[in-house]
Amino acid sequence: MTFEELKPKIIDITSNNSFTRDERLLKVCELLEENIEYYTWVGFYFANHENRTLHLGPYVGAPTDHTVIPFGKGICGQxxxxxxxxxxxxxxxxxxxxxxxxxxxxxxxxxxFVNGENIGQIDIDSNVLDPFTEEDERFLEFVNQEVAKLY
Structure with missing residues (x-):
């Protein structure tokens, strides 16, 4: 499925008020992981600005020990x-x-971003070398713009 075909599905998920916010986030992760062949782990991290840490939110893929990441550490922390x-x-x-x-x-x-503040991020791992393009970036920016409406 192309990014353009996925966009209305993202909107359907994020605008479906019969699910909790976390359920919608998980459904977004599942949609991406199931429909983009090189997305092997898809998840959200959310910032705690007081502690300067990121906290793992809904995700799909292999379990991770990285449930809390300090700002600056790793790609997410950067x-x-x-x-x-x-x-x-x-x-x-x-x-x-x-x-x-x-x-x-x-x-x-x-x-x-929500109201100009970086509240977290979408993080995607791939088991393929160098699969991500500018199209991935623009699509994931769109996904995050839709997710931001939940906050």
């Missing part, structure tokens, strides 16, 4: 500080990378 998308074509070449699984080859993290 995005919490930079407020910018971070695409890692090859995690083995990244100094400040937190390994979740030996099968992960690449990662993309896109910040989630």
């Amino acid at each position: 995005v919490a500080l930079s407020d910018k998308n971070f695409v890692v074509p090859d995690v083995a070449a990244q100094d400040n990378y937190i390994a979740c699984s030996f099968t992960v080859k690449s990662e993309i993290v896109v910040p989630l």
Whole structure:
């Protein structure tokens, strides 16, 4: 399924008030993981600005020990500080990378903004080297714009 075909499905999920916010977030993760072949782990992290930590929210994929990540640590922690998308074509070449699984080859993290504040991010791992394009970035920005409406 193309990104354009997925967009109305994202809107359907995020606007469905019969589910809780976390249920909708999980459904978004499931939709992406099931329909984009190189997305092997899809999840959300949410910021605690007082403690300067990210906390794992709904996700699909292999279980992770990284349920709390300090700002600045790993790709997710760097995005919490930079407020910018971070695409890692090859995690083995990244100094400040937190390994979740030996099968992960690449990662993309896109910040989630609500009223101009970075409240978290969508994090996607892939078992393929360098699969993420600018189209992925624009699509995930769209996903986060829809998710932001839940806050």
